[in-house]
Amino acid sequence: MSPSAASDRREGLVRVIHSDYKQRVKDFWQGRAEVYDANNTFHPPLCTHLVRVADLHKGSNVLDIATGTGHAAFAAADAVGPTGHVLGIDITESMLQQAKARAAGTGKSNVEFQLGDAETITLPDQIFDFILCSNGMAYLQDIPAALKRFHGWLKPGGKLCFNNPLAPMMPLTETLITLCIEKFGVAPEDAAVVLGTEDNIRAALTSAGFRHIQVTGTEEVKVSPNTMPAQFAENMFRMMERFPAAPLSQLLTHQQIEELRSDYMAVAVPQAEALPQQDGGIVNQYVMLWAVATA
């Protein structure tokens, strides 16, 4: 299917980036590393699909950015074979430890992992045939600058391949943002919006020097098992409250957050009740965008 353009940007939306942003990102993922792979039916299939979309060649040199526990890196290592090589980098040590443990367990010699921030790490120019980033672009602080760095690391003709959900990915996030702007005149921007439309992706990649840009979309579902509508609505709120790019706590006082929460729950719970349910949980349907561009 062909992706369509999503929501307009509205006045009042801000992306708050503080000097401790990177630490917030690390803290956010540090706390999730232990459980990341437990019953994770969401990220691994997206990584596998990204590797398929990238159409890697045997013998290729691949960089996997924001590799996490290494799902895309291991799939890429299988695709490039023993004559190829995959480097996975991630900013969060505990996520990378899981990847390293898995690499040691499988005995694969064509994949390695390195701790590093994709926005500051030094890598040689023009050494990669492919750069992958699955479920990671939205965490980058300065996406236009990062895309230029990735362009510089690719050999001429090399490919950058990433995914990003069509914004908004979660209907309840829009509810929260709309209410927040109505009440307080300001709301955190959903970080996934920067690359959240086909037009945004094309413009960002073109500015960074990429060509032959292809963007496709797939319909996806994210199931939150064993979650009743009220819990689902609450989880969405707590997620937005903590999300590193623009947590509500950076914009509103504690009292304002509690007021917002109460107004939000009144609207969001009926909305969550109207969402499809499966296995005692809520099913969120969304579109994932897949970008492939040539350096």
Ligand SMILES: C[S@@+](CC[C@H](N)C(=O)[O-])C[C@H]1O[C@@H](n2cnc3c(N)ncnc32)[C@H](O)[C@@H]1O
């Ligand atoms: C949703 S996880 C994705 C992990 C993996 N790609 C997957 O799909 O399973 C996001 C990852 O991005 C990493 N990350 C965030 N900002 C980063 C940065 N600036 N440089 C490298 N990794 C980063 C986090 O540490 C986290 O492991």
